[in-house]
Amino acid sequence: MDESSPALAVDIGGTKLAVGVVGNSGRPVTWGQVPTPRDVDAEQLWRTVEALIDRVLDEAGLTVPGSLAGVGAGCGGPMEWPAGIVSPLYIPAWRAFPLRRRLRDRLPGVPVRVHNDAICLTLGEHWRGAGRGKGNVMGIVVSTGVGGGLILDGRVIEGASGNAGHIGHVVVDPDDGPVCECGVRGCAAAIARGPALAAWAQGQGWRPDQPDASARDLADDAAQGHAIARAAMRRAGQALGIAIASATCLCDLEVVSIGGGLSQTGALLFEPLHESLRAHAKLPFARRVSVVPAALGQSAGLVGAAALILAGDRYWAGD
Amino acid sequence: MDESSPALAVDIGGTKLAVGVVGNSGRPVTWGQVPTPRDVDAEQLWRTVEALIDRVLDEAGLTVPGSLAGVGAGCGGPMEWPAGIVSPLYIPAWRAFPLRRRLRDRLPGVPVRVHNDAICLTLGEHWRGAGRGKGNVMGIVVSTGVGGGLILDGRVIEGASGNAGHIGHVVVDPDDGPVCECGVRGCAAAIARGPALAAWAQGQGWRPDQPDASARDLADDAAQGHAIARAAMRRAGQALGIAIASATCLCDLEVVSIGGGLSQTGALLFEPLHESLRAHAKLPFARRVSVVPAALGQSAGLVGAAALILAGDRYWAGD
Numbered sequence: 338m339d340e341s342s343p344a345l346a347v348d349i350g351g352t353k354l355a356v357g358v359v360g361n362s363g364r365p366v367t368w369g370q371v372p373t374p375r376d377v378d379a380e381q382l383w384r385t386v387e388a389l390i391d392r393v394l395d396e397a398g399l400t401v402p403g404s405l406a407g408v409g410a411g412c413g414g415p416m417e418w419p420a421g422i423v424s425p426l427y428i429p430a431w432r433a434f435p436l437r438r439r440l441r442d443r444l445p446g447v448p449v450r451v452h453n454d455a456i457c458l459t460l461g462e463h464w465r466g467a468g469r470g471k472g473n474v475m476g477i478v479v480s481t482g483v484g485g486g487l488i489l490d491g492r493v494i495e496g497a498s499g500n501a502g503h504i505g506h507v508v509v510d511p512d513d514g515p516v517c518e519c520g521v522r523g524c525a526a527a528i529a530r531g532p533a534l535a536a537w538a539q540g541q542g543w544r545p546d547q548p549d550a551s552a553r554d555l556a557d558d559a560a561q562g563h564a565i566a567r568a569a570m571r572r573a574g575q576a577l578g579i580a581i582a583s584a585t586c587l588c589d590l591e592v593v594s595i596g597g598g599l600s601q602t603g604a605l606l607f608e609p610l611h612e613s614l615r616a617h618a619k620l621p622f623a624r625r626v627s628v629v630p631a632a633l634g635q636s637a638g639l640v641g642a643a644a645l646i647l648a649g650d651r652y653w654a655g656d
Numbered sequence: 657m658d659e660s661s662p663a664l665a666v667d668i669g670g671t672k673l674a675v676g677v678v679g680n681s682g683r684p685v686t687w688g689q690v691p692t693p694r695d696v697d698a699e700q701l702w703r704t705v706e707a708l709i710d711r712v713l714d715e716a717g718l719t720v721p722g723s724l725a726g727v728g729a730g731c732g733g734p735m736e737w738p739a740g741i742v743s744p745l746y747i748p749a750w751r752a753f754p755l756r757r758r759l760r761d762r763l764p765g766v767p768v769r770v771h772n773d774a775i776c777l778t779l780g781e782h783w784r785g786a787g788r789g790k791g792n793v794m795g796i797v798v799s800t801g802v803g804g805g806l807i808l809d810g811r812v813i814e815g816a817s818g819n820a821g822h823i824g825h826v827v828v829d830p831d832d833g834p835v836c837e838c839g840v841r842g843c844a845a846a847i848a849r850g851p852a853l854a855a856w857a858q859g860q861g862w863r864p865d866q867p868d869a870s871a872r873d874l875a876d877d878a879a880q881g882h883a884i885a886r887a888a889m890r891r892a893g894q895a896l897g898i899a900i901a902s903a904t905c906l907c908d909l910e911v912v913s914i915g916g917g918l919s920q921t922g923a924l925l926f927e928p929l930h931e932s933l934r935a936h937a938k939l940p941f942a943r944r945v946s947v948v949p950a951a952l953g954q955s956a957g958l959v960g961a962a963a964l965i966l967a968g969d970r971y972w973a974g975d
Binding site for chain 2: 619
């Protein structure tokens with residue numbers, strides 16, 4: 338472990354909850370994760386988070402507050418920032434849930450900072466991953482939702498309400514796309530988020546008898562050569578390629594780093610994505626963008642949540 | 657005139673060239689403009705710019721360099737920034753034209769700064785117009801092209817190569833849209849830029865015998881109630897509404913200020929634009945964005961070019 342105190346990092350997404358103890362090297366030294374419980378109320382979900390925190394702190398042999406530099410948490414958006422009052426689109430149990438206050442009450446005496454989970458991934462990738470040393474980076478999480486974060490001209494972009502980075506709600510197919518959870522037709526997320534992909538594939542005849550088949554199953558089948566599953570991955574890649582093209586023209590990005598479960602599928606996602614990006618971003622400056630899987634893999638979000646604390650001078654502009 | 661020295665401001669667009677002397681109040685005190693000449697070579701176009709500069713300086717009774725704080729210029733994108741080597745998409749005469757160096761040679765002894773014309777409009781609107789006091793502002797120029805600029809978290813966004821803000825190349829209709837000058841199908845600019853609008857209307861039967869009919873004619877006819885002309889304005893508003901929705905979700909914007917010739921058409925453009933924006937941006941934070949015509953009207957670009965000099969500490973990050 339690093340000599341300086343580590344941070345407790347919390348990552349709350351629509352698919353999984355993860356908690357880790359992260360040192361200054363940017364590696365989680367102790368961590369745990371559980372599936373995000375469904376059909377629970379706000380307090381039941383909070384108790385699941387609390388239990389995971391307790392378990393990880395216990396396994397790490399850490400007592401609070403003395404041994405921690407602070408607590409950084411990423412949570413699905415949108416949220417009131419920096420108050421950390423969260424209403425994650427794909428976690429209906431939490432609407433205006435005071436996550437930051439709850440974490441403070443539970444872990445008193447150390448700084449507690451909450452930001453969008455995809456902004457945390459972006460920070461992680463900028464701090465210790467694929468965006469290291471670059472000034473203009475977008476991070477994307479492709480999972481239950483499609484989230485994002487922006488670092489432009491070397492600084493984290495917060496926007497008017499701390500919600501900058503919502504790449505999943507860039508419109509890519511306004512005429513024929515499915516309607517998004519947010520109510521808009523043709524958002525990138527409405528096409529490319531895992532459950533939407535699985536639903537589309539089922540509509541095409543994939544695993545018709547398994548209503549619970551997931552995007553992970555879809556990716557597995559695509560890897561095995563299943564035609565509909567491959568078409569679904571292609572569809573996701575095309576939608577993400579258009580959204581990334583638009584974001585690259587708008588923000589003059591250098592690196593786009595993609596994390597989340599679906600980012601682990603390699604060429605199945607990235608080949609159609611790159612093809613679509615090339616077709617939709619042709620201005621010379623926009624052609625230079627590099628789109629890569631998150632170098633920190635599935636821990637990018639946790640590492641970035643820790644960066645809110647361990648590199649707070651660079652990455653935290655809230656109170 | 658202000659007590660401090662004024663700036664010479666230059667605005668080079670696909671439709672018009674404008675030069676003005678702008679004081680610290682943000683009002684042009686002397687200015688002139690000419691249509692951007694067509695079918696000329698790089699040097700002929702430069703001589704037109706030079707002649708306009710000479711005329712305006714002469715009319716203002718200014719001698720260079722003593723009486724000027726500097727020269728700020730906006731030019732259509734893309735460009736190599738901050739070198740000011742410009743390749744404006746809709747001014748084919750200039751490809752890798754060294755505008756900044758030419759201005760320096762012509763007006764030696766004072767600072768010379770060049771940026772994208774739509775970024776200049778954005779600066780103007782932030783400095784003295786509709787975005788004053790706001791931290792998250794996008795400026796858009798709807799004219800021969802559709803350009804843009806971003807101020808996020810209170811700072812001008814340059815991006816990897818100084819080209820951030822290209823809202824015209826956000827994709828809004830990838831399946832059925834026309835092909836843009838940049839080579840991509842369905843960019844906002846391919847639909848909403850003036851010449852594209854006029855061409856579309858002509859394809860629908862508007863002024864069939866007048867191949868030179870312009871977007872200005874189209875706007876005039878729309879104001880008179882011409883059905884096809886109104887449909888064309890509606891089409892532009894819808895495309896811009898989608899692009900602004902995407903940019904608002906991505907950048908968490910507070911104010912979008914629209915300048916350029918077509919922005920002067922009032923409700924004909926803004927009603928369908930607002931309707932489309934409402935339909936395509938439904939996340940609570942994104943609904944709060946305010947989209948308005950440029951408060952500085954047609955001089956926003958000149959005022960912003962002057963801001964590169966007169967408020968350079970806030971707006972100029974180049975060398």
